[in-house]
Amino acid sequence: MASLLEGQARPIRLADIARAAGVSHGTASNVFSRPEIVRAEVRERVKAVAEQMGYAGPDPKGRLLRAGKVNAIGVATTEPLSYFFDDPFARVMMAGISEACDATGAGIALVSAANQEKLAWNIQSALVDGFILFCIEGGSRLVDLTRERKLPFVALELGFQDETVSAIGVDNVAGARLAARHLAELGHRRFAVLSLAFADNRTGFATPEIVRGALYTGTRDRLAGYFEELARFGVDTTKIPVYETENEEKSTRAGLEAIFARDEPPTAILAMSDRMALIAIDWLKARGLKVPQDVSIVGFDGVPDGALCSPALTTIAQPITEIGRRAARMILDHDGAVRRETMGVELIVRASTGPARKG
Amino acid sequence: MASLLEGQARPIRLADIARAAGVSHGTASNVFSRPEIVRAEVRERVKAVAEQMGYAGPDPKGRLLRAGKVNAIGVATTEPLSYFFDDPFARVMMAGISEACDATGAGIALVSAANQEKLAWNIQSALVDGFILFCIEGGSRLVDLTRERKLPFVALELGFQDETVSAIGVDNVAGARLAARHLAELGHRRFAVLSLAFADNRTGFATPEIVRGALYTGTRDRLAGYFEELARFGVDTTKIPVYETENEEKSTRAGLEAIFARDEPPTAILAMSDRMALIAIDWLKARGLKVPQDVSIVGFDGVPDGALCSPALTTIAQPITEIGRRAARMILDHDGAVRRETMGVELIVRASTGPARKG
């Protein structure tokens, strides 16, 4: 009976406590938020009344409106929510973000959605002080949506020409050059590139026009880095097949099929992500090709999985955790300025690269 | 100059728009939340004014207070935030939770904290409609803290005697029996148990008193399951060493050292988590012991990593994703009732178990 009534009764508010305890709501509020300025006797009485009435404590919803600050940052992506827990790159990034948030006591709200409309709504209605955007597929839409909200935000991967957007990324050109030089120095001369997208929703071999019209400058820069360095070694880069994938299993395998169906298959693969590189290793092994004896592969990102697989992946490591930490701090101590940071990368040589086969 | 002033000006409110457009707040509100009931002409005018004044859309903070519902669930743990992205079990669970949230458009807020005080505060102030609690170390404190908040919550792992708490877990006794029977049927007679905690903050061999006074009944049930089944095979369970770990590297290794330092080392290890089982495989391999030829191991949980390691782990698989989905739905369509669900488990035989060595 009691529980039935209880279920219907609306929750107890601070004002109810104040009335019951015979103090003003101002004092009641102080009991909870600044207990030290309330006389001990009054404080105890109010607390006792609250306890007895089953008060849950000041409702954050009310406090929030007054305070104006949520003390949480939103991390958004166009991928489904599970992306945050599945993707190795995202996970390391989240570790960095978590660290910065843990340190200041800020919360993390994951924002995503099954479709465009819902994504827009979720971004509009997320209770956060700012956003960190995982700009993968559809990054530009994500930025547009977030801009509407008029809250501070940082784009991860500065693959945007748009200089008015705060972003943190890595030196893609330098990283790509490191990868290319490493392979060239091992004697490789026949290459293929597993590329990230130059624009949304496309896979297949990328023509020079596509590259020139790249929406994602990060992809463009990596390719430019590869080509610049290979050209220095006398490689004719116009002959290098560049296959655009969606950075997942299916399109990457399709790309490998297409690349190895051509005359003169490559002895070395430049992959723009570790994800693709790891898929490629799998694919090659299944095809009976030895890595690195038959084909060498260099990845990009430096996710932990790369060290564990067999053969361990040679890659261009980004300081992923540090990027995450900085992104979070950018939001947490936001000062209104647009910041664009470029982090250095590092070549990590492991077992997936070796000398080019003679002939 | 303009941007300087803009920076200081407080954000535009709906009321500002209403005034500027010459309509009431009610109408202005409708333009954004129920556009179809506003006359087209008025709607466009208000929208134009909003656009021109740089209005960011209705502030969720305001809406929230009125609506009362946040449309987000909090997932809390006593571990640091990075736990959600690192721990394999947590990750699979989060995938299930994400799925259910994605389906209804609900958000996820991760709640955790470096220390007790902050954890309490973060739980008190999390903007959520309910909580899912990862009850690992310190689960009972977490439940107490959350109860204060008087919001619906579900405890994962029903390791609580407390029947007033909603919880989802697995049939620990049945699972443990499956594991024990599998090993016994392979001829094993000398066992050791790598146990989860019976109460907070303790590691080392567990005495019968400790087991009897278990705070975590999940741990107790698993042990009971092991023992019941082994007893059926004539094993003297009083001689089985049970080592309590914190389910991480250090204490698990310490446990293995202690177990293998005894006379008559075990030929089979029953691990209460895959995490410990995987650490054990590593430890044994490093020690020159072959798995499963010298020592067989059965884990518990069924995390994906178990299938990938070498040798692949035989384990008791929980329907982790499904548990996550159900937990999320329990909060999302909460009806005020306390629910306790027990899910079935499944023995997955892989390569880490084999026949007992003769003699």
Next chain:
DNA sequence: CATTTTTGTTGGATCGATTCAAATTTTCGC
């Protein structure tokens, strides 16, 4: 004991929206 200082308490204003009954305007049938 009168006066200042310190300490505590009060209640109105505010945060930014949504809701709904009542008032107003439009539309429509005849």
Next chain:
DNA sequence: GCGAAAATTTGAATCGATCCAACAAAAATG
């Protein structure tokens, strides 16, 4: 052109707290 019905718009009330200027009471000072 009139009255009824339908479509819009209004404005006060509400959500649940915090903040702060003004006031009251108690303590310290001369």
